[in-house]
Amino acid sequence: MLRRAYNAGEDVKAQQLAWKLIEKGRDLLVAQDVLIRSLWRTSAYDQVLELTERWPDADLHGLGAQAAKRLQGERPAPKVRHGKIPPEILRSVAFSSTDMVENWHQTGSVLWFQHPDGWVHWTMPDGWELSTCHPSLLELSADVLLRPWVPSVRSPLTPGRVPGTELALSWSAGTDSTAAMQLLPSDTVLGYHRRTVDGLLDHRNADRTIAAVQNGGHRVVTVPSDHEIIRTHRGKSIGFSTDYASGVHLILLADHLNLGGIAFGVPSDNTWLWKGRKFRDFPSTHHWKTWSARFLEAGLHLVLPINHISEAGAMRIVSNGPWANVVNSCMRGDGKTGCERCWKCFLKNGPLGRPFDEKSREIKTFLRARPLRTAQHALWAIQSMDLEHLVPDLAHLLAEDLSWWEEAYRPGLDLIPFPWREEVEARTREHMLQILDDDSPLSRVDISFGTEAVEPYPPEASKTAALEA
Numbered sequence: 001m002l003r004r005a006y007n008a009g010e011d012v013k014a015q016q017l018a019w020k021l022i023e024k025g026r027d028l029l030v031a032q033d034v035l036i037r038s039l040w041r042t043s044a045y046d047q048v049l050e051l052t053e054r055w056p057d058a059d060l061h062g063l064g065a066q067a068a069k070r071l072q073g074e075r076p077a078p079k080v081r082h083g084k085i086p087p088e089i090l091r092s093v094a095f096s097s098t099d100m101v102e103n104w105h106q107t108g109s110v111l112w113f114q115h116p117d118g119w120v121h122w123t124m125p126d127g128w129e130l131s132t133c134h135p136s137l138l139e140l141s142a143d144v145l146l147r148p149w150v151p152s153v154r155s156p157l158t159p160g161r162v163p164g165t166e167l168a169l170s171w172s173a174g175t176d177s178t179a180a181m182q183l184l185p186s187d188t189v190l191g192y193h194r195r196t197v198d199g200l201l202d203h204r205n206a207d208r209t210i211a212a213v214q215n216g217g218h219r220v221v222t223v224p225s226d227h228e229i230i231r232t233h234r235g236k237s238i239g240f241s242t243d244y245a246s247g248v249h250l251i252l253l254a255d256h257l258n259l260g261g262i263a264f265g266v267p268s269d270n271t272w273l274w275k276g277r278k279f280r281d282f283p284s285t286h287h288w289k290t291w292s293a294r295f296l297e298a299g300l301h302l303v304l305p306i307n308h309i310s311e312a313g314a315m316r317i318v319s320n321g322p323w324a325n326v327v328n329s330c331m332r333g334d335g336k337t338g339c340e341r342c343w344k345c346f347l348k349n350g351p352l353g354r355p356f357d358e359k360s361r362e363i364k365t366f367l368r369a370r371p372l373r374t375a376q377h378a379l380w381a382i383q384s385m386d387l388e389h390l391v392p393d394l395a396h397l398l399a400e401d402l403s404w405w406e407e408a409y410r411p412g413l414d415l416i417p418f419p420w421r422e423e424v425e426a427r428t429r430e431h432m433l434q435i436l437d438d439d440s441p442l443s444r445v446d447i448s449f450g451t452e453a454v455e456p457y458p459p460e461a462s463k464t465a466a467l468e469a
Ligand SMILES: [Zn+2]
Pocket: 330, 331, 332, 333, 338, 339, 340, 341, 342, 343, 344, 345
């Protein structure tokens, strides 16, 4: 049973079974070995290190030493990943760098896209037809997937797509996008991208949230795809090619769903703050000007419904709403609770009163790293949990009351297009967030960490770069 769970990628189950055997003293070495390997592949390096020190005989693959290196920030070279092989008929088709529309093909419900290094695919909902998709949507999709590597994807899009009337949200079932969902009209379509590569991700957390939200009357469209492998051909780990590649399934569905806008749950940490630690005038950034105009070329508004709200504000909205008990940001939990040992459990579960272990090596490593990751939010979390003693060198940044970080920033509302702005504003007020004006302390955030900057523990592979253009 233990091996079956491990081989099926069910790590939480495998770990529970292994612990049971270990407690009973049965098949000890096997159980310890499987437990260590399972913890390793869920990136729980601190526990791997702890257990391999306790049971050196069970460390058959030298994972203890590797875990120690990972905890010091060493990253393995990312592996190139290959997707599903396209049908025979497509294999001789060459990639076109001049006409992006030619790179898309449909066989049954499967949509294929050829990129310079291979193929990726999506399983589209019933009734979706490539032939009825406006070319600008296929060109914009190619742009969000290939912009860093194929300059020609920036060419003007085919004009003429008339904006639809509906709105969809790129929804990950996590805290930020669920807060975005709660601020948008309840008929907003929720588009969930299901990663089909890397079988190690536990989908149960998201599945539970999806089921609860569907029962609550929301429309969820799930689109499985492996497009996150594209960038593994360019020296990066699996993940989104650009910030908006996380919503490519909705760009592709825009005509099918009659969309006039696509929303993304990006909080102020990544909009009005640069790297979560320095204020910038977001509307005048190259990033916002470029991408909002680009979506409009395809008849789509780019909607950032929580750009005026921080991660802390998003946590507050979700914890006061109907989905408080089904959303958990920890990627290593069992679908019900967090692992209590990761940085997410510290930042996102701790301030909500959920348990975490401040002595876990991962949390200690992040707390020591300078620059502190997502600094403004981390400082707020530290202060809100009265843990200032863990970061004595940051006392000067914790002297002032940071509770304003939970409040909304009014200028952000101006970025949200009509007809959605009014609803977002009204719902922001409903969630009892204060709305601070231009002179909010947000506009003075400028956190620096001197010169001895050390990049911390490996950043998450699955998350997109945080709007750093
Ligand atoms: Zn966790």
